[in-house]
Amino acid sequence: MELTPWLQRFSHKVTTPEGAARAIPRGRRILIGSGAAEPARLVEAMVEHGHHLEGNDIVHLLTLGPAPYVKAGLECRFRHTAFFIGPNVRDAVAEGRADFMPVFLSDIPELIRSRRVRIDVALIQVSPPDAHGYVSLGVSVDIVRAAIDAADLILAEVNPRMPRTHGDSFLNIGRIQHLVPVDAPLPTRTAEPLDEVDRAIGRHIASLVPNGATLQTGIGRIPDAALAALEEHHDLGVHTEMFSDGVMCLALRGVINGRKKTLLPGKLVTSFVMGSQALYDWVHDNPAVEMRPSGFTNDPFVIAQNDMMIAINAALAVDLTGQVAADTLMGRFFSGIGGQVDFIRGSARSRGGKPIIALRSTAKEGQVSRIVAGLEQGAGVVTSRGDVHYVVTEHGVADLWGKNIRQRALALIDIAHPDHRADLLAAAKQRRYVFGDQTCARSAYPWEEARREMLPGGQEVLVRPLRISDEDALKDLFYRLSDESTYQRFMKFKPSHPHEELLQLVSLDYEQNMGLVVARSDNGCEEVIGLARYDVAPATRRADIAFVVRDEWQGRGVGTLLMRRMAEVARARGIMGFFADVLVSNKPMMAILYKSGLPVKANLRDGAYHLEIDFP
Missing domain, CATH: 3.40.1080.10 (Glutaconate Coenzyme A-transferase)
Structure with missing residues (x-):
């Protein structure tokens, strides 16, 4: 040679x-x-x-x-x-x-x-x-x-x-x-094909990622699915321990450009790269790719300097208290701690940051739940329950930060596979994590009905279906109502809203009954400001509907928004119309129904209007 x-x-x-x-x-x-x-x-x-x-x-x-x-x-x-x-x-x-x-x-x-x-x-x-x-x-x-x-x-x-x-x-x-x-090609990693479960997890992760965020992703199907779901985002950045082809694809599309990064703007910061030959060709002499040692990329104090730092990490199992097992499987060491805790803690301390743990809800072709009542003997806790914020499966997102054990257990059961929810609930009751009469969701949560909307005053709110873990949010909503608003909603004065009442309200099948809440976010903390629920009368295929909006948000378009979305949801499910009984003094409710643009029939009975609304 x-x-x-x-x-x-x-x-x-x-x-x-x-x-x-x-x-x-x-x-x-x-x-x-x-x-x-x-x-x-x-x-x-x-x-x-x-x-x-x-x-x-x-x-x-x-x-x-x-x-x-x-x-x-x-x-x-x-x-x-x-x-x-x-x-x-x-x-x-x-x-x-x-x-x-x-x-x-x-x-x-x-x-x-x-x-x-x-x-x-x-x-x-x-x-x-x-x-x-x-x-x-x-x-x-x-x-x-x-x-x-x-x-x-x-x-x-x-x-x-x-x-x-x-x-x-x-x-x-x-x-x-x-x-x-030597003159030899580098070993390559071929990305595994994504299935619908992976894509659903990716969509839920993407819903937590704001434009302008900085990402940490790993290797595997879930990180690949999350990146694939971010194609409509813009101005994303990267600070991670490693990346693969998904990051390159988003960078080539201009989705990842690092313009909004607060640490090393414009740079894709990583400590190692693993993927296809095309990826290795792309990083060659690429000034946008900044290779740094693990002591820099994984230092939680460095990570936290990235505003809106979104850390996406995988797990093998999560128990009902929020403990994450990620390095052991069936009592055997399987992988390692790696950078999970570094990025979970760093992103938690980032301004606007979100630590995310993601996993498929089952293993062994659905026979085993990966949301578990308790970790198996020999399982190692990689990320403690105190560090965990968001947990994502294909069935949704559980926000655990600042939640007690009862709230955590309910939120995690809510995103477990439906086939395993009853067993998980029974185990939670045995451990005294939840109320003895607690129920779990009767059917799959309709995440596709969630919408971000703008009120006439310019406030962005989230309109989403009510879920079983919303009991405490409804309690907060009801106890914040004035006596007058409480009387108008329940047609009587109610000094208390016990657990049994709230449990009945959040127990839905999303077909014969449906609830929607309007929530606003304050520093990442969701607050429910309005609620609507309907229950279908099988004989007529019409639904009894009721609304409640916090006093300080009345007259700001919340009720009108709920009426529009409830009508859209009901019509998509083949419901023929609504009916409601409204006190004569409840002029705001009457206004909402008449402003809907739908034909309204009203009959006065004993100081209340019986209203019937037919869908065209």
């Missing part, structure tokens, strides 16, 4: 993989480069030709290549400690031939720098050196940055196919003892 200029300049460092492997001392700790930057030839040579090695420890994050050092029979030569368990080392950890270190990703660089986790040798893969003698770490900076700063011996594969990335990714070739020329 004809020598290229860099080979001529640094020929004294050039060797074969076998020659580099012979330079590794015995009894040392070796870090292997992460993800798609794993130096596969060096790793293979270390195992095949490092016969002199004994008592060596190997550490790394997730790697895409093989892991021959964990093969049975090599225990005396190599002992692996996984910071994050990937498929290539999972069996070795489960069988006790390798170790697992539970650690926040943000902490690993400091563990290395402080030599609490000493790194003696670093095996890495880099781009060819530039005219100034600097190579790029390419698609993985993460904990490799700290390792090469601390290691005594650095062995590097130099691959012309390694993207040259910007940021804190450069290393002077003088720090590298041996260079191994």
Whole structure:
């Protein structure tokens, strides 16, 4: 092979993989480069030709290549400690031939720098050196940055196919003892196809993301689905530990541009990249992609400097109190803590930030609920119940922050799969989490009926169906009503609104009865300001309808909005019309019905009008 200029300049460092492997001392700790930057030839040579090695420890994050050092029979030569368990080392950890270190990703660089986790040798893969003698770490900076700063011996594969990335990714070739020329494509990750469950989860996540937000996403179907659902958003930014092709697609569409970021505006900040060859080509020499070490990307205090920081993380199970299991499965270590807690806590402290935990509601083809009464024996709590804010499944969003155990349990049962809700409710009653007479939703919650609307005064509100977990919100609404408004709504004075009454109001099947609330958001806290409910009379296919609006919001279009939406919902369900009994003194209610534009028939009976409204 004809020598290229860099080979001529640094020929004294050039060797074969076998020659580099012979330079590794015995009894040392070796870090292997992460993800798609794993130096596969060096790793293979270390195992095949490092016969002199004994008592060596190997550490790394997730790697895409093989892991021959964990093969049975090599225990005396190599002992692996996984910071994050990937498929290539999972069996070795489960069988006790390798170790697992539970650690926040943000902490690993400091563990290395402080030599609490000493790194003696670093095996890495880099781009060819530039005219100034600097190579790029390419698609993985993460904990490799700290390792090469601390290691005594650095062995590097130099691959012309390694993207040259910007940021804190450069290393002077003088720090590298041996260079191994290779020319091989990087390992790629093919995105799994999305099904309707994934897409539903993605849509619910997207509903929580405001325009101008900064995103943290991981790898897998749920992050891919969330990104696919954000195509109509604009001015999004990225600050994440890793990204894949979904981020590139949104950046190419202009959805992600980083213009509104408050930290490193215009930059897509990440510590490693993993995906297709097209992704690697796109990050090559791309000044918009800012590669930073994990100590920066995953520092919760750095993360919090991004306003509207939206963290999207996956889970294996969530219990009814909000505890998240993400690194264990059936009592076995499965993955790792990774960056979940870093970003959950960082986004929680961001101005306008939202930490999101997302998961499919079931496993094993629907037989097992992933919303569980209690975590199984041996399950590890990665994210504590005190850290959790939003939990998302294909059945909706549960907002747990600032909620008591009863409210959390109801909200989580509400987004569990309908086939498992009764069992979860029974378990919640047994644990005294909920009232003894508590019911669960009788049918699927119609999320598609939720709408963001603008009142005539310019206030944005959310109109959405009433749900079983709204009992406390209705109690707050009713007790804030004046005596007059209470009398007009219930046609009598009501000094109390007991649990039994509220439970009946929130128990809906969304066909024969339907409720809609109008809610306003104050600092992310939802407050119900209006309610409408109808109940169908089967004989006539007409529905008895009633409204209530908080006093200070009356006359501002809330009732009119509820009437319009209730009519739209009812007509879509084949209902023929409404009827209502309204006190003669309840002029606001009369005005709402007459302003609907629908034909109204009124008959006066004992101080109240009986109104009938037919849909055309």
